Amino acid sequence: MWKFLGKRFLQMFITLLMFQTVTYFLMDAQPGDIADLLTLNPDIPPAERERIRVDLGLDRPPAERFLKYIGNFYKGDLGVSFSQFPRPVTEIILERLPRTLVLFLSASVISFWAGYASGKVLAWKRGGVIEYSSTLVGVILYTVFTPWFALMMIWLFAVYLDWLPPGKFLDPILWLTAPEGIHANDVFVRMIWSVMIATGVMILGLIGTQRLSSQLRKTGRWVSFVVPFIGVFLYWRFASSGISLYAWDILQHLVLPVLTVTLIAYGGTMLLMRTSMLETLREDYILTARAKGMPEKIIRDKHAARNALLPVWTGLVFSIGSSLSGGIITETIFSWPGLGLTLLNAAQVEDIPLAMGALTVTGVMTLLSHLVADIGYAFLDPRIRFS
Amino acid sequence: MTENVLEVNDLTMHYMTRKGPVFAVDGVTFHVKRGEAIGLVGESGCGKTSIAISLLKLLPNNAKILNGEIKINDVDTVPLSDKEMNKYRWKNISMVFQAAMNSMNPVYSVEEQIAEAMREHMPHLSDQEMSEKIDYLFNLVGLDPALKTQYPHQYSGGMRQRAVIAMALSCDPDIIIADEPTTALDVIVQDAILKRIREIQEELNMAMIYISHDIAVIAEVSQRVGVMYAGKLVEMSSTEDIFHHPIHPYTMALMSSFPSIVGEKTELVTLAGEPPDLLNPPAGCRFHPRCPYATEICREQEPDFKEHAVGHYAACWHPGGVK
Numbered sequence: 230m231w232k233f234l235g236k237r238f239l240q241m242f243i244t245l246l247m248f249q250t251v252t253y254f255l256m257d258a259q260p261g262d263i264a265d266l267l268t269l270n271p272d273i274p275p276a277e278r279e280r281i282r283v284d285l286g287l288d289r290p291p292a293e294r295f296l297k298y299i300g301n302f303y304k305g306d307l308g309v310s311f312s313q314f315p316r317p318v319t320e321i322i323l324e325r326l327p328r329t330l331v332l333f334l335s336a337s338v339i340s341f342w343a344g345y346a347s348g349k350v351l352a353w354k355r356g357g358v359i360e361y362s363s364t365l366v367g368v369i370l371y372t373v374f375t376p377w378f379a380l381m382m383i384w385l386f387a388v389y390l391d392w393l394p395p396g397k398f399l400d401p402i403l404w405l406t407a408p409e410g411i412h413a414n415d416v417f418v419r420m421i422w423s424v425m426i427a428t429g430v431m432i433l434g435l436i437g438t439q440r441l442s443s444q445l446r447k448t449g450r451w452v453s454f455v456v457p458f459i460g461v462f463l464y465w466r467f468a469s470s471g472i473s474l475y476a477w478d479i480l481q482h483l484v485l486p487v488l489t490v491t492l493i494a495y496g497g498t499m500l501l502m503r504t505s506m507l508e509t510l511r512e513d514y515i516l517t518a519r520a521k522g523m524p525e526k527i528i529r530d531k532h533a534a535r536n537a538l539l540p541v542w543t544g545l546v547f548s549i550g551s552s553l554s555g556g557i558i559t560e561t562i563f564s565w566p567g568l569g570l571t572l573l574n575a576a577q578v579e580d581i582p583l584a585m586g587a588l589t590v591t592g593v594m595t596l597l598s599h600l601v602a603d604i605g606y607a608f609l610d611p612r613i614r615f616s
Numbered sequence: 617m618t619e620n621v622l623e624v625n626d627l628t629m630h631y632m633t634r635k636g637p638v639f640a641v642d643g644v645t646f647h648v649k650r651g652e653a654i655g656l657v658g659e660s661g662c663g664k665t666s667i668a669i670s671l672l673k674l675l676p677n678n679a680k681i682l683n684g685e686i687k688i689n690d691v692d693t694v695p696l697s698d699k700e701m702n703k704y705r706w707k708n709i710s711m712v713f714q715a716a717m718n719s720m721n722p723v724y725s726v727e728e729q730i731a732e733a734m735r736e737h738m739p740h741l742s743d744q745e746m747s748e749k750i751d752y753l754f755n756l757v758g759l760d761p762a763l764k765t766q767y768p769h770q771y772s773g774g775m776r777q778r779a780v781i782a783m784a785l786s787c788d789p790d791i792i793i794a795d796e797p798t799t800a801l802d803v804i805v806q807d808a809i810l811k812r813i814r815e816i817q818e819e820l821n822m823a824m825i826y827i828s829h830d831i832a833v834i835a836e837v838s839q840r841v842g843v844m845y846a847g848k849l850v851e852m853s854s855t856e857d858i859f860h861h862p863i864h865p866y867t868m869a870l871m872s873s874f875p876s877i878v879g880e881k882t883e884l885v886t887l888a889g890e891p892p893d894l895l896n897p898p899a900g901c902r903f904h905p906r907c908p909y910a911t912e913i914c915r916e917q918e919p920d921f922k923e924h925a926v927g928h929y930a931a932c933w934h935p936g937g938v939k
């Protein structure tokens with residue numbers, strides 16, 4: 230296991246280095262640089278432009294700049310943003326990354342779970358209107374053009390029904406009057422922590438009750454699901470009542486983008502799970518389980534769905550990359566100030582350090598999620614060993 | 617307790633296909649006594665597996681039992697719902713499948729798959745008792761109990777087959793069906809497992825239906841033998857009778873293709889032609905197109921499955937080939 234991890238990290242490092250090299254030179258190959266963008270400004274004389282160029286080091290040959298960048302990067306210095314001079318890139322990324330992570334992780338987890346659960350049931354209860362229409366919806370969600378779908382979601386929920394805000398991270402008018410010392414990111418990070426702790430308690434509850442007898446287990450599980458909910462509620466209602474209004478605002482802004490990304494990712498997972506489940510149901514060991522007189526639910530969940538999950542999990546690995554890049558589109562449409570939008574803006578104004586930083590972090594995220602997916606697979610399938 | 621663990625009366629089941637119904641089991645009647653091992657033999661496609669899955673009511677969607685009774689310990693299970701049937705499965709009647717190589721779920725340990733059935737049908741057992749019982753079963757089928765926590769893929773084909781047999785025995789069934797349990801294995805392993813099955817059957821004094829297309833295998837394990845042809849049971853009697861005094865021409869032909877067993881010089885009856893298409897079975901006796909003794913009546917009327925000597929049943933107009 231440790232040997233496997235060591236090898237994987239080495240591979241990831243090499244991949245990342247290659248990725249950085251390619252992206253740096255591609256970025257550099259864009260015609261012009263940030264100083265050229267000042268050309269249109271009549272107040273800035275050409276000499277001054279040249280001075281800016283020298284100050285930012287843009288007069289040096291690309292290879293020299295690249296080596297310097299890489300050297301600094303692995304010392305932990307990601308440089309200073311050109312467009313938001315002199316903010317360090319690390320600071321900007323640390324501010325934007327949680328927003329993207331929350332969007333991406335919650336959408337992935339929800340869509341995966343929902344796709345798994347519904348695909349399983351659809352395959353089990355073959356036939357009928359429900360299966361037909363659900364499959365149709367799945368195909369539509371799977372093949373729909375993301376920007377169009379996102380716009381339709383905005384139209385439906387923000388305009389027509391007017392239930393949710395159409396975009397952005399928060400409501401500026403509300404936050405304008407916010408008391409001194411309340412920062413959006415602090416509130417957001419607190420929200421993340423409370424959800425993470427609640428989830429942690431639930432998982433611990435699930436693990437802790439595993440060895441109990443079935444009656445105790447049911448109660449134990451119920452408690453470990455309800456307690457975190459109550460805890461989170463109490464925390465926001467009383468301990469943090471001053472900022473709960475602002476947290477609620479962020480939460481409202483979060484719903485629509487998460488829902489959109491979730492629905493798009495859901496279609497594929499559900500269809501794949503359904504097909505995989507139909508295949509699995511034909512396996513001999515399903516017949517054995519039926520012959521053993523196991524109840525339907527055990528055959529469906531423990532025997533069929535558990536095996537049908539394997540190819541779906543593999544599919545997850547492939548979808549990670551596309552949902553991260555799809556994240557840029559979604560963030561743009563919802564004006565969600567996460568990493569994707571940051572990357573897009575930085576690239577447009579030739580802010581090389583910021584764009585490189587955002588790209589690299591996205592790359593690291595992709596590599597890490599692949600690693601997690603691979604390790605998860607080894608746990609799901611006893612036939613796979615770390616090697 | 618009645619004498620018969622299993623009684624099958626006039627069982628008829630078909631598969632619905634695009635070309636029409638396939639009568640894979642047609643009017644089959646037999647019984648199995650407590651502790652008795654019977655064999656079912658017949659060419660591939662004659663409906664042996666169909667009988668087995670009907671007994672456990674594990675029919676695919678396109679299959680249907682049209683008629684007849686299946687009495688397990690005197691209870692007719694044909695009208696039972698799937699949920700009610702679950703009480704009988706494994707507890708009273710269990711099965712080792714033809715494709716036993718893939719009969720185990722790859723993601724659970726062998727122990728878990730055996731324990732699962734025991735938890736369902738013998739909830740009074742403690743974890744400790746269950747673990748001991750699994751050790752006992754492993755020893756019984758000739759496996760090292762230390763291997764029980766391993767996964768099916770870590771077993772060889774023969775070991776997996778033994779584990780599947782252990783699983784089928786786990787809930788002390790009244791009757792076990794073994795559907796060609798050794799067909800997928802290589803010959804040496806086949807012999808070893810067959811021998812073990814026979815020993816276990818005698819040791820536990822458990823009723824068994826052993827299904828095979830191989831008459832030599834059947835001879836080794838069963839006290840009585842039923843011969844199937846095209847969805848019908850055509851002859852049934854003690855193994856001794858079937859081998860030495862067969863009265864149905866199909867059985868006679870079957871036996872003469874195993875001269876080493878018959879031993880004596882019997883007239884070698886060759887079987888011309890193909891087994892009939894079950895979509896369009898011939899009228900009258902289904903064997904008549906291939907039967908050397910067939911007459912007018914064979915082509916027109918189906919013979920009844922009736923007792924010709926004590927305990928010796930056959931469906932033939934010319935038993936023993938007498939015109």
Ligand SMILES: Nc1ncnc2c1ncn2[C@@H]1O[C@H](COP(=O)(O)OP(=O)(O)O)[C@@H](O)[C@H]1O
Binds near residue numbers: 633638660663665676
């Ligand atoms: N699911 C099915 N659908 C349609 N026909 C089937 C199905 N299963 C078996 N059959 C047909 O039923 C007949 C008997 O099959 P089976 O019981 O498997 O024979 P055996 O076990 O003696 O080889 C064969 O003609 C086979 O083609």
Ligand SMILES: [Mg+2]
Binds near residue numbers: 664666714796
């Ligand atoms: Mg068969």
